Amino acid sequence: MLTKLEELVLLTVLRLEDEAYGISVYKTIQEFSGKKLAVGSVYFPLERLTKKGYLEAYKGEPTPERGGMSKRFYRLTPEGKKILKDTLKINQLFWKGIPSQLGIDHEPPA
């Protein structure tokens, strides 16, 4: 099972399409959640997910702003997409009937 952060990271990478690398992922999560995150906090999930085979990394072009180093981009592997689907199912299962108890009218999408 994915941790919450891993789940958010996978979703963000999917959302960012060709622009998913450390900083963009970090910024998007920060923006969406409205919480301040440490820069380093996204790297461990990113690497862990790559190791587990849900993400794959590829190299971009080096740029001067990066001190001549290339970006490490990520994209989802088929396994990654599958685990997201599974997670969605589990989430829906767990959320069933909960919103009304919380006083929310309709169910959230995920």
Added chain:
Amino acid sequence: MSRPPKTARFLLRTFLSAQSYYAYHGDIEEIFHELAAEQGRFRAALWYWRQVLTALPSALKENIIWRIFMFINYAKICFRNLLKHKSYAFINITGLSIGLVSCLLIFLWVSNELSFDRFHTHKDRIFRLGFKAEYTDGKNVISSGSFYPFAPILESESAEIETTSRFLVESGILIQHENKSFTIDRIAFVDPSFLDIFSFPVLKGSSQDILQNQDSILLTESMARKYFGDQDPLGQVLTVNQAIDVKISGILEDVPINSSFQFDCLVSFKFIFDDKNIEPDNWGINPAHTYLLLNPNIDKENLEKKIITILGKHNPLPDNMKISALMQPLPQMHLHSLEGGERMFLVVLFSLIAFLVLGTACFNFMNLVTARSANRAKEVGIRKVIGAKKIELIRQFLGEAFVLILLALIIAFILIQFTLPYFSQILGITLSTQMLTSPGFILITLIVLITTVLLAGSYPAFFLSSFQPGRIIKGTLSKGSKSSRLRTILVVSQFSLSVFLIIGSLGIYHQLNFIDKKDLGYDKKNIIFFPLQGNLRGKYDTLKNEIMGKSYIRNITRSFQNQSQISSTVSKLDWERKPQEKRVSMNFEFVDFDYFRTFGMEFTAGRPFSQDFPSDIKEGYVVNEEAVKLMGMESPIGKRLSVFGNEGKIIGVVKNFHFRPLQFQIQPIVFGMDPGWGDIRNNVFIKLDPAYMKEALSELNNFHNQFNPDYPFTWMLFEKLIEENYQVEMRMGKLIGILTLLAVFISGLGLLGLSAFMAAQKSREIGIRKVMGATSMVISRFLSKDFLKWVFLANIIAWPAGYFFIDLLLRHFSYRAGINISMFILAALLSLTVVVLTIGWQVFKASRLNPADSLRYE
């Protein structure tokens, strides 16, 4: 575009250098730029620093902890290996320590040689003035001495020169204080500005005008302590040569051993003329050195030309002789002697040999490690499978080499403590153990250590770390065969070096033996030599009359110079029908009656100086055959000859004999009796009856003490005096001999290890051969074949090199022993003997092996 703080960036890259972190370096830098654009560089830098600093602790922890774990493991494996293979460890450590001892001792000496005369503050502006005279007959004479009167003239006439000082050392001068008397070995005559030019610190007394007065003397600290103890020496009065009183006006620090000037006391140069009846304005003789302190930024070549102009003004030179000034910088003086010294050559030669001896030990290390690589192959395989990278394995094996070499270095330092005095004695200088802890020498030691580690350790490290784990574990790796060609090369080069050095040593010993046996044209045996000093000066005739009747005295004579080292030359020469334009120079010597008889020299024409012809004293000249040739005379006897302007006649022609060491050709020489400027013949030579040597010496001693109670009777065998001319060669011979022994020993050690290894490796093969019926003889031949082939090859390589080596070592000798084929054969036999002795035991053991033992497990 602004850059992140350098230090932080460096830290980040160093400690988070693992591959997986790499992309983040770029990310973090990108954010930095963004921040810098929004909030300014300072805040961005702060942020960057915070990122780095918060990341560091965990990164460091990971880095260091794992390094410690690995280090512990490496160390454990390393020591286990040393203990498990004690004999190999012993061979390696012994070889390496011996190599390091010779290398470090030689480098200690070299660093001392290179530091000569560099402690003077004005060293860059100090020059020694020498001259080169080119004669029209093609002869060149280079002299580092200058004429007595020249220094003061130069100082007053050349604006480029700040000041000058002459320097001349005399030995064995009598000093008296109250009722004590002693002789000072090295009394230096210098001009007042000597201490302005050179930085010899004055401990007591004012350094100003200290040498101005003719009646002042400066002692070195140890000299003062020797004669005055704790008493204050300043102001004490000393009597020099029983004639002149001088006051001690200062105490100098002892002269360091890396100084070309060695003296026990300093006195004014003016002093010299009272004692040695040499006129101050004499331009003919130049035994003193002249040193110049130049003003800053003076062009040396222009000044050299100017000096010759000034010289010509005061001392008109012959037209057909070209003289040029040679100003030699002070720091070069020691290693590059103008007269063609050996020192720089020796420094380079011995550094090279020492390095090669160390190289021999390194080769042993490489050989033994690679030969036994099969033992480590499994370890390498497992480490690689677990995930060790090649660079980590290289580091591990280099580390092991480092540990071994460090052990050897520690042993070497202990050995150096014991061998240093002996080494100093060979070199004839005093190297102290304090020099071992000087920063310069520690640096040299570190460089030697690192070089040795890299030289010995890098090939084995690369070799071992490049094993492929698959092949090792499958067992398809052939044991050490890959490195066997390299091993052959290494062993052959070790033995080539040994043979090369053996040939060199034999060459030198052959030459020294030749020198000893060579017919010099006179009889050097049973002659003693002593200088006329103190009361004896000017009383030679009394001495002669007193002892001439004694039965043990065969002959007695005296001369101006040491008979085996006559170097003074005269160019003020004239003779009957001398072509006007012919300008020549000859060596000259002033002697007394019986000179030629004492040394047993033969005459080809005429007669030696004789008491029967009183006119000989003023007008008689004896020349050698070379001189006759030079003057082109058919029948020289009775011909007119004028030397230093003293008219006379040739009364005899002496057969050519070696009046200089064998490095030099026999030159023309003229002998006279009276130089015309006082009696300078102060060296006495007495030929004794060999049967009564002891009695003769004790009687001479009594006689001397009676006559000259204040001076010790310092006599010397003339043969010893001749030997001293070859000190450099004798020292060189001894040192090369020792280094040769060490090189042979180290390569023998390596061979021992290698043969043991090969015998062990081939034990099964031997077993099978024996089972098939091979005799011990066949097995021995089979085992020693390779080694013998290597020795043969080494000899072939080393012979031509050895030939040139001898040629190089003896290049200064005009008279050589020649290079003999027997030396090469002897070298070959010696190397063969060493091989047979070292591998013999292994071969014997292996050939006697019981096949059942080695094949039991098949």
